Structures are given as C-alpha cells and as structure tokens.
Amino acid sequence: MEKILIVEDNKTLAKLIARKITETLKFEVDIAYTLQEAKLFLKAYTYFITLLDVNLPDAPHGEVIDYVLSKKQHVIVLSANVDKEFRKKILQKEIIDYVIKGGMDDINYIIQTIDRLYKNKQHKVLVVDDSMVTRKHMKTLLQNLFFNVITVAHGEEAIGMLETHSDISLVLTDYNMPVMNGLDLTREVRKSYTKNELSIIALSSSEDSEINAMFLKHGANDYISKPFSKEEFSCRINNTVEARENLNLVTNHINRDYLTGLYNRAYFFAHMNDYRDEIALSPETYALAMINIDNFKMINDTYGHETGDNIIIHLSEVLISTTNYRDMVARFSAEEFCVVLKNVNRFSAEDIFERLRKEVQKSYVLSDNGKEIQFTISVGVTISGEESLQDNIDQADMMLYKAKQEGRNQVILMS
Template identity: 45%
Template sequence: MSEHRILVVEDNKAVAKLISSRINSELDIITKVAHSYEDAKAIMNENDSFFIAILDLNLPDAPDGEIVDLVLSKEIPSIVLTGTLDDDLRKSILSKNVVDYIVKEGMHAIDYVIHLIKRLKNNRDIKALVVDDTATFRHLISRMLELHKFNVITAVDGIDALEKIKEHSDIKLILTDYEMPKMNGFELVSELRKDFSKDMMAIIGLSANTSETLSAQFLKKGANDFLSKPFLNEEFYCRVTQNVEILELIHEIREASIRDYLTGLYNRRYLYEIGNNLHSNAVRDNLAIAVGMVDIDFFKKINDTYGHDVGDIALKHVAGLLTGHVRKTDVVSRCGGEEFCVILTNVDRQRALLVFGKMRKVIEKSEIQADGKTIKMTISVGVCTSIKNSLESMIKTADELLYEAKESGRNRVVIDI
C-alpha cells in the first residue's frame, strides 16, 4: 500500500542513508532509495505507489530538476531538497505544486523532513472546511490543503458552512473568507463559537480587504488566526500547521490528565467527572446504567511470584480485554492497584450480567507469557444496576457486591437484585 512506502531520490549516499534510516526507525515506513534519475525511473516503472517522494533537485543525470517533473507525472506528492535557493528558483519549485521545498542546511533539514512526513500522516485524519463564495479561491485553498493530505469539505457561505458542520461535527479546521452573502465571516465565527471552543476547532479568517482592523475583529470574534489575501504558500502552511498542532497538543495534555499512565484507561478523577454526567442523565431521562467494580484475583501473588513488571503486563492485559468488550458510549477506568470500574450505558440487568459474564469468561480463558512461563488469571466482579441517588452510591454498592464475589470463591459476577 502507498502509505507504507516512501521514495527517496538523493545522489549523496550518506544523506540518502540518513533520511532513509530515520524514516524507517521513527515512522516505521519502508523506503525505496535511488541515487539517480534513471534509478528512480526504474523503481517507479516497477511500482509507482508511494505515500510521498523526497527528491534532490539536482542529480548528476538530471541537473535541472527533471526528477520533480517525472515523479509528479506519476501523481506522487513530492518534497524537494535543494542546496541553494533564490526567488526565481523558489517560484519555479512552487509552480510545480510540490508539497514543500527544503534547503539542505545540515541536520535541521532532515528533522524538518521527518516532521513534515509525520504531519502529512496525521493530516489524513483531519477534516478541514473551506468557506468562500469565490469558486476560484475556494478551489485554490482546497487544493493546497489536499496537497498536505487534509480531508477537505467546501462551503459557499456561512449558512452553507453551518449545514456542513451539522453533517461533519468532527471538523477540526476552518478557513473562512470575510465578505460573503447570507452570512459573513464574522457572523460565522460567532455562531461557531457557541458550540466549539478554540481548543476544539481552529478557525483562520481570510480576506483581501485592506482594513487595518479586520484581523483584530476576526480574532475578537473568536478566530484563532488570520491571513491576508494574497498570501505566500509558506505562510499559509505554517499557520495551518501551527494551529492544528496547538489543537493536538491541547488534546494530548487533556488526555494525559484523564488517563492512567500504565493502562491507558480513564483515571479515577475522570471516572467521576464523566460518570456523574451519565448518572444525572440516567436519573433525568429514566435511562438504565450499570456500574461494575472489577478486581483481578490474587494479583498480589502475581506480583510476588513474577515481579512488578509482569504485574504491569497483567494489568495492561486485563485493561485491553475489558475495553474490547464495551461500546464507545461505555466507560472503563482504573481506580487504583488491580481494581477497575466499568460503567455500561443503556443496559438492563440481564444485559449487564451478560456483558460482565462474558468479560469474566474471556479473561479466565486468556493468558500472558512471562519468563517462558504461562500465567493465567481470573477476575471477580460486583455489579450495581439500581439507579441510586448518586454515582458514588452505585460504586459503593458495586464494591460491596465485589467483596461478596471474592468471599464466595472469586472468579464470579455478583449482581444486585
């Protein structure tokens, strides 16, 4: 598949080897390396399916950038490496619709290449909305974003944009013009910020209007950034990348604050944060939820016998199996030690018993390998399905039922009547 292959064309064998080895080790992507125009041509004749190509602009058998034209003719997105750069050369490279150009100025250039490829890979999962009433400019921006692997959606004005967002609520990036019929850029930003904060959706305002205050007004309305038309390709991509990466960084910080570092499950704090909301919804709308407390039987014996490293493997193993048997609307968290809490939504008592019973059986049949030995384990589960006056009360009841499960022999599910 093309996403697993990158073509590197570079006549300097040391540089080519460095780029190739870093792509292999840091991105886990296969590279095909060519040191000349003819080598590259032969590789593509055999298989021209590549995620991207990294091309030296000046090769011994193609000194005037012919390799760029050849690779682009195969519809392979390309990053161009050049030893020198002036305005005329820059314009010539960009006119070919390459992904980017990079001046070879030491290790920084290689770092940039790796970061750019990572960015392109991540962009495939990001939806971007382009809002502009001018078809020519709408197409231009869409093409630039698509070149960097974004999933692009377009709208002709603010009203159309709001309809598109109803269809695609996972849009993360919006580029909107100011002067549009029906609803202008200011009005669109104001509407969007009612539902999407700056750390959920990045909005970049665009305009050819020369007003000195326009950029400030866009920002005050809630835009993350602003670009004046016309703009340089480099500035466009830098601003888009910067805004997207800020969203990703905020998401990473958020995830780190609500996740257990070992298992990746939600932590106790987030359990109560999201769980209280689920409980409130259940009380208000008369919906059914089930709270299960899960404990690994004789976990201390695993730690004492095989060591804490193996104990950690066991915790991650159980966490993965628990997660694999719930829906996206359910919540699985690690409460501490070998204890987990699972909240199932929209389930009655019979369904809850079935789900937790299946978890117990799957874990009983599973095993982990450590130091050449096979280790098996079981779990005990206490389940509360009665909607009490608080989530904490339901957890307490589930905990009492968990104790009953352990006292009555372990490796079983005890559910309230």
C-alpha cells in the same frame, strides 16, 4: 513499512539524510543519484515522500520534479538555489515544500516535516467556502499535506457535517458565505467544541482589520488573509494541528492512566459530576460497576508483574470494546476499574456486564514463556437514583465484595 526516495547526486549528503531518516523515523529509504535511477525505483515502488534535488547529471533543469509529480508522488524539493524567482516558480508546482540545502538545521527541518506529514494522516479537515474554485484549491493543498478532506459550501452544511463526522480535527472557514457566514459558524461551533477538541482557522479577503479580531474573539485559533501563499497556508495549518496535538498530549497525561490509557480516578469524578448535573432534570439513569480482577496477587506472584501488567492492559481493551463511546471507563487502582454505562436500565446493564464477564473468561494473555494465562473478573453493579456519586460507588463496591465472597467470576446487581 512505508518508504522514502531520495534523489540527490551528492552521495555524501544523500547518505547523511537517509541515515538521519532511518534513525529518527520508521521509514525505509532508497537513494537514486540520477533521474534514470529514480525512474527504476518509481517503477518498482510507491513512496510516502520523495526528496528531489533540482540539478541532476541527466536532468540539470529540474526535469525530475515534473516526472515524479506525473507519477502522483508527493514531492519535497531540495535545492542550493536561493534565487527568489526560481524558488517561486518551483513552488507553483504541486510540491509540498522547497528546502534550501544548507546544513544540519535544514536536514532536521526535513525530518520534522516528514514526521508532521505522517501525523497529518490521522486528521480530518472540513473546508467551508462558497467558491467551488477555492474549495478545490484548498482541498488539493490539504491532501498534498496528507490530510483527509471534506468540503461544503456554507456554515449550515458545516454544522451538519460536524454532527455526522465526530473525528474532524480542523475547520477552515471563509467569512462571506450564504445561509450562515464564517463568523456565525465559529460562534455556533464553539457552543459545542472547545479549542482543545476542534481547531478553527478563518480565511477572508476582507480588508477590514476588525474581522480578524472578531474571529479570534469568538473562538478561531488563527486567521489567514486571502490571497495566501502556499507556504503560509501550510505553516499555519500544520502549526495549528501540532498545537492541538501538544495540548491533548498534556491533557491526556493529566487525565489518563499511564499503563492502560484509560481515564484515571481524578478525571472520572470530574466527568461524572458534570454528567450528573447534565441529567439532573431528566429521567436518564446510568449503571455504575466496580470491576476487580480475581486472584490478581496470585497471578503476579506466579507469572511476574509484566504478565500482570499485560492482563490489566488486555482487560482495559475488552472494557473499551464492550462499551459505548459515550460510556465512562476508568482505572481506579492496580486491578480495579470503574465502568459507567450511560442512559441504560437495569436489564440492559446486567446483559452488557454479563457479556463482558464472559468475554474476559474466554480470553487469555501470553506469559513470557508463551503459556496462555486465563483470568476472570468479579463485577458489582448499582443503578443510579437520588444517591450521591460516592454512594453509587460504595453500593457497587458492596456488590463487588459480595461477588467475591460468593465465589468470584460473576456479576451481582444491587436489588
């Protein structure tokens, strides 16, 4: 479990913040009341975040900030000092944020900030700017917010990077660049990625107000004018990433099965109809399989529905691990799944589904009392032709029925 260090001489406030963090977030919290105590903790541990008071009994002028930063720790400053010049001076240091110690709203803001920073670790950001100084500056700011960062010098390099790094969440692009400028890059990216799939923030020092509008019209999620403050930059980046997460959460709720996280039946049909349209004029074929857990009712009756749910979850994990990221895996009903292997022939499909069947047969799930529960699946497969999608499903269902009738735990392909 990761740890947070609070350095605050107000013991009541320090304990309140610590309690709120442990109740809300999955972190262990250490508390130091002086710089000397903080040094002892930092000698023993590495922290995810350090929350530092500016004025301590043995460090009254913010010395703790420079010391903790020298130890390569991430810092959020807590202060009762509302002087703008002092605040500006502190923000020039490599800290994450400067939070005024006021009341519960400020403590809640700290909790939300820590949660946001922890989630940022899952995101990869691509910075596109022809200025090496600017790239380095933005990389430092983003890494301080816990993002994984890649930097390139112009739009053409960015396109290549997006092709090799499918997990990029956010693109930050300058406007004026050689080879391909930021606006052209935005247009090009939006041909392949929607706003739910990839966020774009444009940056420019141009005083032309139309540039802002042009970026937003052509698919940018936000626009930042240069020069920008650290706080504006952080807020806009975090807000953009959070908006995308929230949108994906809603979309997943609609498209995903609640138990397994696999796609549901409705999304399967929508996706497969689009896919069939894409390959209509090509020789590409796919294999469609209907998969059913053998004797599932007996498993539920014998071991209980919780064990049955665990078997369904386990099977879904095997299906995902056995198939390619381009393939489609969906849960159709309680114990029935549909898997589509894209761009495969009959022999490859048979080999993959047979390997899947064997993988399931040798695996097991633990019951409530620790007993190893093994199970098997029956698989019916058809290879696509000129038939409709529903015809493909019906054909696979017929093969599944045949597999059940002939003894279960087997794969049967339609001849």
